Amino acid sequence: xxxxxxxxxxxxxxxxxxxxxxxxxxxxxxxxxxxxxxxxxxxxxxxxxxxxxxxxxxxxxxxxxxxxxxxxxxxxxxxxxxxxxxxxxxxxxxxxxxxxxxxxxxxxxxxxxxxxxxxxxxxxxxxxxxxxxxxxxxxxxxxxxxxxxxxxx
Amino acid sequence: xxxxxxxxxxxxxxxxxxxxxxxxxxxxxxxxxxxxxxxxxxxxxxxxxxxxxxxxxxxxxxxxxxxxxxxxxxxxxxxxxxxxxxxxxxxxxxxxxxxxxxxxxxxxxxxxxxxxxxxxxxxxxxxxxxxxxxxxxxxxxxxxxxxxxxxxx
DNA sequence: CTCCTTGCAAATTGTTTGCATACCT
DNA sequence: AGGTATGCAAACAATTTGCAAGGAG
Numbered sequence: 001x002x003x004x005x006x007x008x009x010x011x012x013x014x015x016x017x018x019x020x021x022x023x024x025x026x027x028x029x030x031x032x033x034x035x036x037x038x039x040x041x042x043x044x045x046x047x048x049x050x051x052x053x054x055x056x057x058x059x060x061x062x063x064x065x066x067x068x069x070x071x072x073x074x075x076x077x078x079x080x081x082x083x084x085x086x087x088x089x090x091x092x093x094x095x096x097x098x099x100x101x102x103x104x105x106x107x108x109x110x111x112x113x114x115x116x117x118x119x120x121x122x123x124x125x126x127x128x129x130x131x132x133x134x135x136x137x138x139x140x141x142x143x144x145x146x147x148x149x150x151x152x153x
Numbered sequence: 154x155x156x157x158x159x160x161x162x163x164x165x166x167x168x169x170x171x172x173x174x175x176x177x178x179x180x181x182x183x184x185x186x187x188x189x190x191x192x193x194x195x196x197x198x199x200x201x202x203x204x205x206x207x208x209x210x211x212x213x214x215x216x217x218x219x220x221x222x223x224x225x226x227x228x229x230x231x232x233x234x235x236x237x238x239x240x241x242x243x244x245x246x247x248x249x250x251x252x253x254x255x256x257x258x259x260x261x262x263x264x265x266x267x268x269x270x271x272x273x274x275x276x277x278x279x280x281x282x283x284x285x286x287x288x289x290x291x292x293x294x295x296x297x298x299x300x301x302x303x304x305x306x
Numbered sequence: 307c308t309c310c311t312t313g314c315a316a317a318t319t320g321t322t323t324g325c326a327t328a329c330c331t
Numbered sequence: 332a333g334g335t336a337t338g339c340a341a342a343c344a345a346t347t348t349g350c351a352a353g354g355a356g
Contacts, residue, residue: 020330020335042321057338062321078231082346083320103285114279123294126267131299132256140291141276146284173310173355195346210313215346235321236345 006033006073006088013071024049024056028064032074032088039077039085039111077138079104079111101138105145112145159186159226159241166224177202177209181217185227185241192230192238192264230291232257232264254291258298265298 010029011021031048032040046061065086068074075089079102089100103112123134163182164174184201185193199214218239221227227239232255256265276287 018335022330022336024337055338059322059339060337063336076233078233080229080231080237084233103279103283103287105285106288112283112285114283126256126294130256130265130267131302132258132265132294132296133298133302134256134294134296135259136295138291138293138295141279141285141287142289142291143285143287145286149284149286171310171356175311175355177312208313212314212347213312216311 010068010071010073013073019067023053024060025064025067027053027056028061029068029073032068032086036088037113039079039087041083041085043083045086077102077140079109081109101140103141103143103145105148106142107144107148110145110147114141163221163224163226166226172220176206177213178217178220180206180209181214182221182226185221185239189241190266192232192240194236194238196236198239230255230293232262234262254293256294256296256298258301259295260297260301263298263300267294 006029007026010025014021014025027049028045031045035048038044042058042062042065045065046056046058049056049061065074069076069086073088074086077085077087079085100113100115103114104110105112119137119139123137126132126134159182160179163178167174167178180202181198184198188201191197195211195215195218198218199209199211202209202214218227222229222239227241230238230240232238253266253268256267257263258265272290272292276290279285279287
């Protein structure tokens with residue numbers, strides 16, 4: 001029913017905006033959901049959706065991911081490898097705060113999620129100090145992962 | 154002499170690696186330095202270097218920026234507008250901790266630097282908790298800037 | 307004199323767009 | 332029916348690469 005919930009959420013939001021509920025859109029969301037942990041490129045999603053629905057076009061996947069992002073149903077990050085990635089955050093029905101960060105290994109490229117939310121205070125501070133209304137944040141740490149450290153001379 | 158310092162730093166590091174000190178490399182660094190506040194794309198740098206040195210090729214600028222980044226002489230960020238940007242952080246002779254963050258307006262695209270370093274504690278915490286050795290971090294806040302908020306109905 | 311580096315152009319790669327057709331509502 | 336979405340192919344834009352010629356050590 002977690003499953004069901006985001007699907008319903010998508011349908012609602014589509015209707016609100018006069019957009020249509022299509023097979024493709026549901027499939028893209030479902031793939032994202034079944035891989036909620038991974039950071040998926042459009043190609044990744046395309047490959048998976050194609051298994052069930054080979055007729056889908058890559059362009060549709062791009063369009064749909066963008067749509068999901070705009071509707072706050074998907075999270076978007078860049079891992080500096082030249083492509084945008086999407087993932088489903090732990091969304092609590094309507095609340096769409098994205099609260100996990102990433103540790104990126106400069107050596108092997110591993111991406112380790114790191115859940116923590118110490119940034120709320122900082123956000124409030126920013127709002128007060130600059131008048132900037134914070135909606136979301138993205139925090140990445142670069143360094144060397146445990147494995148790579150182990151391999152070092 | 155701040156000026157002089159990074160140039161010397163570059164020369165040193167090039168020699169260490171058996172690489173060569175070229176006019177182009179010095180010029181790219183110098184342009185970055187003279188615009189230390191801006192987040193510059195390769196094209197931006199290319200345009201500026203071209204004024205003094207029209208023969209330079211765009212590919213060289215790309216190669217040089219990458220090099221400076223690898224040598225920790227330049228900082229690299231992505232503002233999600235589809236191109237990588239570089240800037241010179243306030244580097245304190247050798248120490249290359251990059252400690253300023255960015256507020257990115259979802260409406261007008263403005264990028265507001267935000268200096269603050271509350272993340273050291275968090276970094277230590279991560280190292281202890283995960284064994285990941287943190288070298289650097291990148292923090293972006295997305296939201297609506299003051300001006301755009303003002304324009305709202 | 308020997309590699310490293312450059313400039314140029316061509317090649318790649320991720321992503322977007324135009325358009326006729328197919329599909330929701 | 333009527334407008335939205337789709338698939339395909341072509342268009343794009345940022346970045347990379349191959350290679351012959353030039354330049355630093």
